[in-house]
Amino acid sequence: MKYNFDEEVNRKGTNSVKWDNLKNIFGRDDIIPLWVADTDFKAPIEVIEGIKKRADHGVFGYTFRGSSYNESVKNWLKRRHQWEIEREWITFSPGIVPALSTCVNTFTNPGDKVIIQSPIYPPFRSVVEGNGRKIIDNELAFKNNRYCMDLENLKRQIFKSNGEFDYKVKMLILCSPHNPTGRVWEKNELLELGKICYENNIIIVSDEIHSDIVYKNHKHIPIASLSEELKNSTITCISPSKSFSLAGLASSAIIIPNKKLLNLFNASLDTAHIAGGNIFGNIALEEAYNNGDDYLDELILYLEDNLNYCIDYFNEKIPQIKPLRPESTYLVWLDCSKLGLEDKELMNFFINKAKVGVNPGSSFSKKYKDFVRLNIGCTKKTLKEALYRIEKAVKEVIR
Ligand SMILES: Cc1ncc(COP(=O)(O)O)c(C=O)c1O
Structure with missing residues (x-):
């Protein structure tokens, strides 16, 4: 592997919508943001070098x-x-x-x-x-x-x-x-x-x-x-x-x-x-x-691994939430209907109990009030922590 997608990049303090806007969107900033569709990975080195070279020109x-x-x-x-x-x-x-x-x-x-x-x-x-x-x-x-x-x-x-x-x-x-x-x-x-x-x-x-x-x-x-x-x-x-x-x-x-x-x-x-x-x-x-071909090929493999981990985790440890395996994208559509929570209550569960930021299903269609969208375009470490938090929170809710 030429690219290290496990590298933890601190995005806080960069005016990142995903990381720095949490208080506005979710009311608190101590959550893992797995919502808006961008990844936490560095761009390919060729892109970074190209931008640096042009920046050095100065005009x-x-x-x-x-x-x-x-x-x-x-x-x-x-x-x-x-x-x-x-x-x-x-x-x-x-x-x-x-x-x-x-x-x-x-x-x-x-x-x-x-x-x-x-x-x-x-x-x-x-x-x-x-x-x-x-x-x-x-x-x-x-x-x-x-x-x-x-x-x-x-x-x-x-x-x-x-x-x-x-x-x-x-x-x-x-x-x-x-x-x-x-x-x-x-x-x-x-x-x-x-x-x-x-x-x-x-x-x-x-x-x-x-x-x-x-x-x-x-x-x-x-x-x-x-x-x-x-x-x-x-x-x-x-x-x-x-x-x-x-x-x-x-x-x-x-x-x-x-x-x-x-x-x-x-x-x-x-x-x-x-x-x-x-x-x-x-x-x-x-x-x-x-x-960017090599970067993209490796990224897809990394995301596929995240995806397998995520789907297996829900199936084995959080059967109350049903993930749909996407054929494309790093976005996983989660059917949470078995939790018996909808819309605000469901978001309250993810934000305040699990402390994981997701997109509410109702923003994609009013019919999907008991769904959420999870972004797995993050390091495996972050994904593991988020899934663990969701598992713990589900156990508390159904106790
Ligand atoms: C289907 C789709 N179109 C467009 C966008 C956003 O595109 P842009 O940022 O280029 O406006 C997104 C971002 O999540 C998307 O999922």
């Missing part, structure tokens, strides 16, 4: 992205996901959520409807509603211990009783792989969903931020790579932020093969004057995509 004036930025994105997608794209399809966003919001604003009008599939990463809902659009929630179904898309239900929601398509439905925001369930969508699922969309002129915005961390026996497929129709109706959003500890550097790549959609998206970036990005974010993206 940080206005910047733009050089052609090497697009080259690194193109090569990464080809190497890691076997998707051949053109440099000209690539544009930028200072983060994926800003890209989702830009897409909603650029390609739909107030009052239009946007499809999401809950339980879902909360900003999917807020970028739609916050921009005055309406949600169509095609809730995921749970079958054979796996979440799946309910496409019959989707059709029922987008076609009126007389069979006519609801022309207000303009966009689908797809989470691929999916947060919080960890599903890696399979080819047939994507094709079926894609067909419904392009037959009805629904633009797909595919958030593929988690696509680089995929576990054994699963394969991420960019939906835009599946056909000419899907290529022309999809906006794909990727970023090295989740995999390489770069979320605070705010640089993401947006791939829009359809020239008309690309021009409209770029016009929105120009209107907001956010097209250039920042010097360090752009360098970090390039370094990660050009030189």
Whole structure:
């Protein structure tokens, strides 16, 4: 192993949302933070050196992205996901959520409807509603211990009783792989969903931020790579932020093969004057995509080990909490229904009894009040301590 993911990095005092914002979020700061989706690992040395080298230059004036930025994105997608794209399809966003919001604003009008599939990463809902659009929630179904898309239900929601398509439905925001369930969508699922969309002129915005961390026996497929129709109706959003500890550097790549959609998206970036990005974010993206393969391969192995440890621990020592094994992401969706606690009570249990910070299931969908999301993107030592605390707290509750 070239990288030491066991290294304990003290993140306190760095304005880290995950570590330094605990009092605001959870009301106390003596908890182990396994909530917001970033990892506690140092970025690859190549990224750190690249940033240092540029910092040594000392002048940080206005910047733009050089052609090497697009080259690194193109090569990464080809190497890691076997998707051949053109440099000209690539544009930028200072983060994926800003890209989702830009897409909603650029390609739909107030009052239009946007499809999401809950339980879902909360900003999917807020970028739609916050921009005055309406949600169509095609809730995921749970079958054979796996979440799946309910496409019959989707059709029922987008076609009126007389069979006519609801022309207000303009966009689908797809989470691929999916947060919080960890599903890696399979080819047939994507094709079926894609067909419904392009037959009805629904633009797909595919958030593929988690696509680089995929576990054994699963394969991420960019939906835009599946056909000419899907290529022309999809906006794909990727970023090295989740995999390489770069979320605070705010640089993401947006791939829009359809020239008309690309021009409209770029016009929105120009209107907001956010097209250039920042010097360090752009360098970090390039370094990660050009030189991050070994880091990522080792990270996936480390996370898989954490995951096995976590799943075994719950199954053997905390059977009252049922973990769902994710196929991607370092996020574990925990079914806590056997504890008989919901929402505030459940959060009170995790924060004040176990002293572990998690995300409430209700923030992903009101239906999931007895679930929480646990982030295992931490050192094994931290994970072990957190699981031990949860075990102890469960024993106290059910005594
Ligand atoms: C599915 C998904 N999209 C986007 C983001 C955040 O992206 P960004 O920080 O680039 O806005 C996250 C972070 O957890 C996420 O899980």
